[in-house]
Amino acid sequence: xxxxxxxxxxxxxxxxxxxxxxxxxxxxxxxxxxxxxxxxxxxxxxxxxxxxxxxxxxxxxxxxxxxxxxxxxxxxxxxxxxxxxxxxxxxxxxxxxxxxxxxxxxxxxxxxxxxxxxxxxxxxxxxxxxxxxxxxxxxxxxxxxxxxxxxxxxxxxxxxxxxxxxxxxxxxxxxxxx
Amino acid sequence: xxxxxxxxxxxxxxxxxxxxxxxxxxxxxxxxxxxxxxxxxxxxxxxxxxxxxxxxxxxxxxxxxxxxxxxxxxxxxxxxxxxxxxxxxxxxxxxxxxxxxxxxxxxxxxxxxxxxxxxxxxxxxxxxxxxxxxxxxxxxxxxxxxxxxxxxxxxxxxxxxxxxxxxxxxxxxxxxxx
Numbered sequence: 519x520x521x522x523x524x525x526x527x528x529x530x531x532x533x534x535x536x537x538x539x540x541x542x543x544x545x546x547x548x549x550x551x552x553x554x555x556x557x558x559x560x561x562x563x564x565x566x567x568x569x570x571x572x573x574x575x576x577x578x579x580x581x582x583x584x585x586x587x588x589x590x591x592x593x594x595x596x597x598x599x600x601x602x603x604x605x606x607x608x609x610x611x612x613x614x615x616x617x618x619x620x621x622x623x624x625x626x627x628x629x630x631x632x633x634x635x636x637x638x639x640x641x642x643x644x645x646x647x648x649x650x651x652x653x654x655x656x657x658x659x660x661x662x663x664x665x666x667x668x669x670x671x672x673x674x675x676x677x678x679x680x681x682x683x684x685x686x687x688x689x690x691x692x693x694x695x696x
Numbered sequence: 697x698x699x700x701x702x703x704x705x706x707x708x709x710x711x712x713x714x715x716x717x718x719x720x721x722x723x724x725x726x727x728x729x730x731x732x733x734x735x736x737x738x739x740x741x742x743x744x745x746x747x748x749x750x751x752x753x754x755x756x757x758x759x760x761x762x763x764x765x766x767x768x769x770x771x772x773x774x775x776x777x778x779x780x781x782x783x784x785x786x787x788x789x790x791x792x793x794x795x796x797x798x799x800x801x802x803x804x805x806x807x808x809x810x811x812x813x814x815x816x817x818x819x820x821x822x823x824x825x826x827x828x829x830x831x832x833x834x835x836x837x838x839x840x841x842x843x844x845x846x847x848x849x850x851x852x853x854x855x856x857x858x859x860x861x862x863x864x865x866x867x868x869x870x871x872x873x874x
Binding site for chain 2: 528530531534535536537555556557558559560561566568570594597598601604605645647648651652654656672673675676677678679680681682683684685686687688689690691692693694696
């Protein structure tokens with residue numbers, strides 16, 4: 519794996535721009551993966567991330583059971599797999615195998631990293647107080663991995679109806695804004 | 697104003713890609729505005745949006761008091777104002793006046809729209825259950841406005857340390873994914 523350990527204090531910069539995420543979970547039968555756009559940072563350090571999962575989904579059940587997951591960030595060349603993951607259920611489909619994704623063992627959680635994604639953040643569920651109302655899980659990042667060669671990742675940003683915006687140019691404002 | 701009424705059922709597509717937002721509030725003295733990247737959709741319709749505001753900020757207090765706000769989405773030409781709004785406090789500064797932003801009366805809430813932003817969504821606070829823990833307000837969109845001439849908005853996406861990714865090209869996958 520080309521990914522290297524990444525400082526937890528910088529994790530917010532991975533999620534703030536709003537990329538589509540592939541959320542991987544472990545399960546008794548096999549691991550699963552879903553596509554997710556409804557996520558936000560909640561705190562810098564330790565990094566807390568809030569994610570919304572549909573209540574009927576297999577990933578929802580697996581996340582509730584295992585209490586951990588990996589948030590993987592795909593780039594544009596994986597758009598086919600992102601759409602396939604988003605439009606299928608892991609109940610009948612082994613998504614890792616069918617969509618040619620590589621499950622890589624994590625260091626601190628039971629869910630696997632996705633080898634093809636440039637960034638993967640191992641997370642534990644730390645607050646389920648808003649799961650009943652909104653399917654909103656509060657996750658704490660416990661270990662992060664990023665491919666250091668990817669300095670301007672072409673992340674995917676869903677804009678509805680199966681359309682995606684691909685990350686464009688980066689500008690530096692010199693602001694002290696964290 | 698070039699913005700027209702926009703269907704509430706399509707509001708999710710404005711926030712899913714993760715743009716920086718200018719959150720405007722009303723106040724006894726004057727309206728205020730802050731820059732915000734920590735937001736997520738929570739439901740499609742009625743559209744629910746979760747936003748994280750720092751507990752010490754003026755906007756936090758104004759939002760708690762008035763129980764409504766407008767989420768305005770700026771595009772790249774406003775990056776200077778976004779940084780200025782993010783690096784100053786409304787306690788001493790009239791940000792609308794100082795940063796040359798136009799406060800336009802909203803239809804359903806007391807907070808003003810920002811005329812220069814291509815999209816503005818009027819919101820009411822509907823759940824404060826996670827405000828103490830995370831500064832996380834649940835907002836319901838009650839009226840949305842978008843400039844119909846802006847079909848591929850060059851939105852700003854903060855990636856940390858004052859750097860922004862500008863929205864790039866749009867691809868259509870033909871997916872039925874909502």
